[in-house]
Amino acid sequence: MSVIYYSIGEFAQKTGTTIRTLRYYDEIGLLSPKKHPHSGRRMYTDDDVLILQKIVSLKFLGYSLEQIHQLLNQTRLDLSLRETLEMQRRLFEEKRKSIEQAIKAMDRILFLLREEKEVDNEVIMSLIHSLQTENEQRRWLEQYLPQSLIDSLFHKSEADMMAMDREWVRLTKKAKQLAGTPVDHPEVEALMEQYMNATLTFVGPDTMQMLGRLEQVEEMVREAETCNWMPSPFTKEEEQWLHQAMEHYMVKKGLIE
Known part of the structure; x- marks a missing residue:
């Protein structure tokens, strides 16, 4: 033929x-x-x-x-194909997880923009960076906390996470408005209490108790501050004021000496 x-x-x-x-x-x-x-x-x-x-x-x-x-x-395409297909599937699985994570991040940011109307770019960028580094945060926490507590921190419903994002944005905006106000001002003290309540709501009492019993808690806090998982939306002056305001509040409440 x-x-x-x-x-x-x-x-x-x-x-x-x-x-x-x-x-x-x-x-x-x-x-x-x-x-x-x-x-x-x-x-x-x-x-x-x-x-x-x-x-x-x-x-x-x-x-x-x-x-x-x-x-x-390859003379035996079936064997080579089977081996590389397994590798390709793993790569696609990683890509799928990354895409799903990106979509969730977009949904949370879009929710904030719809609800809050105006949000500073620094706040949005800080939140996006935090969402991008969730896996690194989990691995770091595994050094200090039981897996069950870590899961409780990250396995929250989308509604809970969006509510937390919105509260964090609200508190951040309020802190920027009050920055420079005397730390013993009633509005400032009320804001610090709201920060504490929001943290307790997100972290949960069990985790707070666990952190209180950790011998390395100070080391943990110092290391967390250097990891840059969530770049601060505040200026250096605002951060200094916020630190002083929180310290004043905690002393007044007898939480620290």
Whole structure:
């Protein structure tokens, strides 16, 4: 049976591939058809159709052209494909988790923007950075807390997380408005109490008790401050004032000496 040859234009039309792509595949040795002995023009056959189908299928599975080239040169494609498919699946699983995390972050930010109308860019960027580093935060907490408590911190409902975000934004805006006000002013003391209540609500009494019993709690706090998981939305002056206001409140309440 005689072999049917296709020009590059005919082959492109037959397979739904662009001429530019076919030329590139030929240049890198991925799909190299026979050449006409006199004109040097590419001459594709039905065997090339099968090779192209393999290339398209492997690209769909996420393989790079270099990986596809290696696979096509394997004498036992089934074994190599099985091994690399397992690796590809793991990579896609990681990508899926990252995409899901990004979508959740977008939903929470959009919720804030709808509810609060106006939110400082510094506050939004700080929150986004915190959402991006949740996995690092979990790994760090594993050094100090039982897994059950860590799970309780991060496995909250979306509604609870959005409510927490909104409260954090509200408190941050209020703190910026009051920054510089005497720390013994009733409004400032009320704000500090709201900060404490919000922290207790989010962390929970069990975790607070656990933290209170930790011998390394001071070390834990110092290390947390250097990790930069949630860049401060405050200026240095605002941070200093906030620290003084919280210290005054805690002394007044007998929480510290």
